[in-house]
Amino acid sequence: MTAEDTHLMPTPKKSKERQFKGIPLSERKRLRREKLIEAGIQCYGTQGFFAVTVKDVCAEAKLTERYFYESFKKSEALFQSIFEQLVQQLQLTIGTAILNAGPEPLAMIDAGLNALLTTLKQDPRIARIIYIDAMLVKELHNQATLREAMDRFDDMIFQAINALFPEKTVASANTSLVATGLNGYVTQVAIRWVSNGFKESIEDVLASCRVVFLSLIRLLEKHQQLHHA
Numbered sequence: 219m220t221a222e223d224t225h226l227m228p229t230p231k232k233s234k235e236r237q238f239k240g241i242p243l244s245e246r247k248r249l250r251r252e253k254l255i256e257a258g259i260q261c262y263g264t265q266g267f268f269a270v271t272v273k274d275v276c277a278e279a280k281l282t283e284r285y286f287y288e289s290f291k292k293s294e295a296l297f298q299s300i301f302e303q304l305v306q307q308l309q310l311t312i313g314t315a316i317l318n319a320g321p322e323p324l325a326m327i328d329a330g331l332n333a334l335l336t337t338l339k340q341d342p343r344i345a346r347i348i349y350i351d352a353m354l355v356k357e358l359h360n361q362a363t364l365r366e367a368m369d370r371f372d373d374m375i376f377q378a379i380n381a382l383f384p385e386k387t388v389a390s391a392n393t394s395l396v397a398t399g400l401n402g403y404v405t406q407v408a409i410r411w412v413s414n415g416f417k418e419s420i421e422d423v424l425a426s427c428r429v430v431f432l433s434l435i436r437l438l439e440k441h442q443q444l445h446h447a
Contacts, residue, residue, distance in 0.1 A: 263343020294357035
């Protein structure tokens with residue numbers, strides 16, 4: 219075959235993605251997945267994970283079970299996706315509130331805690347999924363999803379401590395452990411608050427969480443003063 223023959227050969231046409239009403243197949247699949255996630259948040263967040271079936275989620279999403287298994291192998295896979303999405307949104311909300319609060323330590327602490335508690339109170343579905351059912355779904359423990367989420371919250375607190383006290387008046391390893399302890403404290407308070415149906419006011423819960431953060435700030439400020447003495 220000569221170069222001229224090759225030039226004359228027709229160029230293969232690129233296969234076009236199947237479309238329905240002008241929407242590509244991949245986009246329709248993505249939209250169905252989003253519907254299932256929204257339906258899962260509604261079902262799991264109001265009834266609890268263990269009371270909800272795949273059929274229930276599909277009915278809420280107005281999709282057949284065939285489309286559920288197109289995106290998720292089982293209920294636990296959907297719950298895991300929902301948990302990860304909600305945790306990311308919650309972390310973004312808290313982080314933004316802290317950054318907008320300014321450099322004053324107490325203002326940053328109050329802003330972060332208030333963002334967390336307000337989000338949970340305003341949407342109890344999020345609270346139930348993250349702070350009740352997530353602790354009970356074995357899939358999240360088996361795949362370390364829950365631990366990874368806690369680690370990210372640990373890191374947020376760790377970074378905040380280092381930002382407030384850049385001279386590292388406490389050893390780095392200790393600061394990391396302290397961050398884990400603070401996160402665990404707030405998590406346990408949140409679990410109790412959510413489980414009790416938000417009986418205490420946001421102000422009371424925030425004040426209870428603030429106590430340990432204030433103690434840390436005073437301790438670090440004291441270390442800082444001794445360091446400069």
